Amino acid sequence: xxxxxxxxxxxxxxxxxxxxxxxxxxxxxxxxxxxxxxxxxxxxxxxxxxxxxxxxxxxxxxxxxxxxxxxxxxxxxxxxxxxxxxxxxxxxxxxxxxxxxxxxxxxxxxxxxxxxxxxxxxxxxxxxxxxxxxxxxxxxxxxxxxxxxxxxxxxxxxxxxxxxxxxxxxxxxxxxxxxxxxxxxxxxxxxxxxxxxxxxxxxxxxxxxxxxxxxxxxxxxxxxxxxxxxxxxxxxxxxxxxxxxxxxxxxxx
Amino acid sequence: xxxxxxxxxxxxxxxxxxxxxxxxxxxxxxxxxxxxxxxxxxxxxxxxxxxxxxxxxxxxxxxxxxxxxxxxxxxxxxxxxxxxxxxxxxxxxxxxxxxxxxxxxxxxxxxxxxxxxxxxxxxxxxxxxxxxxxxxxxxxxxxxxxxxxxxxxxxxxxxxxxxxxxxxxxxxxxxxxxxxxxxxxxxxxxxxxxxxxxxxxxxxxxxxxxxxxxxxxxxxxxxxxxxxxxxxxxxxxxxxxxxxxxxxxxxxxxxxxxxxxxxxxxxxxxxxxxxxxxxxxxxxxxxxxxxxxxxxxxxxxxxxxxxxxxxxxxxxxxxxxxxxxxxxxxxxxxxxxxxxxxxxx
Numbered sequence: 001x002x003x004x005x006x007x008x009x010x011x012x013x014x015x016x017x018x019x020x021x022x023x024x025x026x027x028x029x030x031x032x033x034x035x036x037x038x039x040x041x042x043x044x045x046x047x048x049x050x051x052x053x054x055x056x057x058x059x060x061x062x063x064x065x066x067x068x069x070x071x072x073x074x075x076x077x078x079x080x081x082x083x084x085x086x087x088x089x090x091x092x093x094x095x096x097x098x099x100x101x102x103x104x105x106x107x108x109x110x111x112x113x114x115x116x117x118x119x120x121x122x123x124x125x126x127x128x129x130x131x132x133x134x135x136x137x138x139x140x141x142x143x144x145x146x147x148x149x150x151x152x153x154x155x156x157x158x159x160x161x162x163x164x165x166x167x168x169x170x171x172x173x174x175x176x177x178x179x180x181x182x183x184x185x186x187x188x189x190x191x192x193x194x195x196x197x198x199x200x201x202x203x204x205x206x207x208x209x210x211x212x213x214x215x216x217x218x219x220x221x222x223x224x225x226x227x228x229x230x231x232x233x234x235x236x237x238x239x240x241x242x243x244x245x246x247x248x249x250x251x252x253x
Numbered sequence: 254x255x256x257x258x259x260x261x262x263x264x265x266x267x268x269x270x271x272x273x274x275x276x277x278x279x280x281x282x283x284x285x286x287x288x289x290x291x292x293x294x295x296x297x298x299x300x301x302x303x304x305x306x307x308x309x310x311x312x313x314x315x316x317x318x319x320x321x322x323x324x325x326x327x328x329x330x331x332x333x334x335x336x337x338x339x340x341x342x343x344x345x346x347x348x349x350x351x352x353x354x355x356x357x358x359x360x361x362x363x364x365x366x367x368x369x370x371x372x373x374x375x376x377x378x379x380x381x382x383x384x385x386x387x388x389x390x391x392x393x394x395x396x397x398x399x400x401x402x403x404x405x406x407x408x409x410x411x412x413x414x415x416x417x418x419x420x421x422x423x424x425x426x427x428x429x430x431x432x433x434x435x436x437x438x439x440x441x442x443x444x445x446x447x448x449x450x451x452x453x454x455x456x457x458x459x460x461x462x463x464x465x466x467x468x469x470x471x472x473x474x475x476x477x478x479x480x481x482x483x484x485x486x487x488x489x490x491x492x493x494x495x496x497x498x499x500x501x502x503x504x505x506x507x508x509x510x511x512x513x514x515x516x517x518x519x520x521x522x523x524x525x526x527x528x529x530x531x532x533x534x535x536x537x538x539x540x541x542x543x544x545x546x547x548x549x550x551x552x553x554x555x556x557x558x559x560x561x562x563x564x565x566x567x568x569x570x571x572x573x574x575x576x577x578x579x580x581x582x583x584x585x586x587x588x589x590x591x592x593x594x595x596x597x598x
Contacts, residue, residue: 051490069337076492088487090480100473101480105492107473151491 002064004029004190005050005159010058012042012049019045021214022058027159032181032191034205034222036198036231042214043194044085047161050192051075051082063158076105081157085164087148091137095128098136098147102154114154121150124180142173149180153189160184161192166200178204202226257444262562268451268520269534270558271458272298272513276535277550278465279509281542285482286502288403289395292410295532296417297383297510299525302518303421304511305379306430313366315424316382317359320389324355327389334396351389358382372435376515380508387507388500395503396496414529421525429527434519454516461509462551478502530573534561537580 003026012020020042027033035043049056052072060067062078070078090098099121103114122129125146131139136147145165152160162181166174174197181191182204195201202208202222210218210231218230225231276294283291300316307314328351335343358381365378394413398405434450441447469475481488481498489495513531514523538557542550557576564575 053489071338072489073492073494074338076490082490084486084490086486088484088490090483090487092483093476093479097476097480101476101488101493102491104473104477111473155491 003027004063005192006059006061007046007050008059010046010049010056010060012045012054012056019214020049020056020211023211023214023216025209025216027190027192029158029190030185030188031207032185032193032205034193034195034201034208035211036195036201036208037211039196041211043211044163045214046211047082047084047163047192047194050161051080076155079155079158080161081152081155081159082161083145083148083152083163083165085167087144089136089139089144089147089151092135094133095136095139095147096132098151099128099154102151103156105155117154117156121153124153124183125150142169142176145169145173145177146180149177153184157189159190159192161194163194164196165193166195166197174200198231199226202231258566260445262566263559264445264447264451266559266562267555268454268558269517269561270555271455272517272531273535273538273557274551274554275458275461275509275513276532277538277542277554278462278547279506280532280536280539281547281550282478282482283502283506284539286478287391287395287399287406287499289406290403290410290536291506292407292414292532293390293417294506294510294535295528295530296414296421297387297507297528298514298517298531299421299425299523299528300383300386300417301379301511301514302432302523302527303425303430303514303525304382305375305515306432306518306523307425308362308366308370308375308378309372309432310430311366311369313362314382315420316386317362319420319424320382320386321355321359323386323389323393324351327351327392330393330397334392351392354385358385372433375432376435379515380511383511383514384504384507387503387510391500391503396499399496399499418526418529421528425525427525429522429524430518431522432518448520450516450519454520457512457516461512465505466547474501534558534576537577540580541583 005025005027007023007025010020010023010025011018023046025033025035035046037043045054048054050060050062050067052067052070052075062075062080065078067075067078090101093101096118099118100114103117106113106117122132127143128146128150131143136144139147149160149162149165165177165181169177178200181193184191191205193201193205198210202225205222208219208222208225209216210225218225218228220228276298280291280294283289283294304314304316328347331347331351332339332344362378362382365374370378390413394409395406398409434448435453436449438449439446440449440452469479477488477493478498478501480491481493481495485495488498510532514528517523517531534557535554538554539550541553541556542548557579560579561572561576565572568575
């Protein structure tokens with residue numbers, strides 16, 4: 001079976017300096033693929049290029065179509081959805097309106113269809129249902145991330161791209177977000193997850209890539225990667241800082 | 254000054270204020286969606302007024318020619334902008350919107366004018382002729398530089414304003430025009446008499462504002478426009494075409510301007526260059542609203558209208574000076590309180 005998203009030899013440069021170099025990567029339908037790596041490795045740049053917000057060299061194919069020449073809106077129409085690190089919510093509009101606009105791609109199906117889709121999002125994130133009429137700008141960090149994911153899901157994408165969904169969130173909220181990502185997989189949507197929090201990302205994904213200074217240095221099934229000594233070396237420091245060392249020790253026993 | 258004069262002045266102020274309010278709302282809309290300070294807004298008032306007056310006088314106004322030429326230019330500009338992703342269907346739709354539509358409107362004008370159309374038909378026809386000029390201008394002048402800074406967009410807006418004023422002189426000549434209003438009824442309420450046309454102006458303005466508020470509050474298209482204004486990146490990410498939003502904002506601005514012109518040309522004489530001052534007063538109100546808030550801008554517009562009518566009574570030579578000076582304390586207050594509207598990109 002051919003992959004849903006296929007990147008081959010993709011290079012993205014800012015003013016001549018490549019931020020992402022010669023990246024080849026694929027995401028099969030219905031799977032979760034994670035791209036992990038340190039801050040500044042080019043992870044967000046990669047997602048920006050797939051979404052069409054940044055110009056890229058190389059071949060990008062989605063669902064059998066060449067993405068070259070397609071703008072951001074056209075890629076949304078084709079079934080790609082990105083939740084950026086900055087969330088980019090409509091701050092002065094209500095939670096419900098944010099979600100409704102997430103379904104803009106399906107506006108011709110009518111309000112009833114969008115309302116049904118919104119109920120699904122509320123089932124996934126019950127916290128959002130409570131905040132339905134609240135302005136998005138007044139939400140907490142975790143709720144904003146939920147709303148950003150919900151808004152992206154309203155487009156019913158074939159591939160959902162998440163940029164650092166756990167960044168800056170409290171551990172309990174991170175657990176909620178990760179649970180939601182796992183639940184999403186059962187709905188058939190493929191997920192491309194970009195994370196600094198390598199351990200969490202590898203735990204919920206099927207396949208993983210390690211990216212450093214713009215290049216992919218390691219790849220493989222997430223289980224193998226998580227056990228890889230080189231990955232452990234790369235992230236042990238980070239894990240110690242975030243206090244996940246204990247959890248790791250607990251898993252080993 | 255006695256009470257009855259004050260009442261007349263207030264009444265005058267409210268009628269003018271209603272027009273300024275419409276223009277202020279349209280300026281806020283265009284600015285928040287596209288970041289363009291729409292200086293040519295006033296030209297749409299003048300074009301609407303003079304086109305309406307021309308139609309009533311039994312002429313096909315020159316703005317019809319402008320509509321056709323700009324339509325063709327918009328067609329070419331769109332072909333160029335979308336050259337990488339053009340299909341036959343898209344070209345056909347473009348041609349329908351930019352070539353066929355103006356031709357049809359021009360044809361309609363040629364057919365209708367010899368039969369001395371009534372007030373309502375002339376008004377509708379004037380709206381049809383002038384409104385599409387705005388989205389065509391957007392495609393030709395603003396869409397290609399949509400990502401430029403606010404300053405560059407402003408300079409282009411000034412250029413468009415100067416061009417439209419000059420063309421206005423060519424199309425309509427240097428003489429001012431007045432035209433019949435929708436009604437010449439006059440209602441007497443004791444000491445005050447109210448012209449029916451004033452009620453039309455205030456009533457239509459109020460209805461239009463209510464309609465716009467419903468449009469932005471209830472419809473998905475209206476919400477998409479607001480979303481574009483709130484967060485352009487977010488809007489693109491959910492598949493809202495920024496350019497489509499910009500075009501809709503310009504269509505609304507063109508229609509609001511033309512309608513304002515049709516409404517006031519029976520109350521005051523309009524020259525080819527009158528629009529600028531009228532637009533500037535709407536702009537004053539929009540600034541008071543921080544170029545962001547619709548209700549504040551609308552209230553400020555009424556204030557500007559009333560201030561103007563009292564200023565013209567007490568010191569008519571200085572009436573514009575007084576109106577525009579009023580903006581200075583507002584700006585001072587703004588700059589002391591917060592940092593005002595900033596360039597977001």
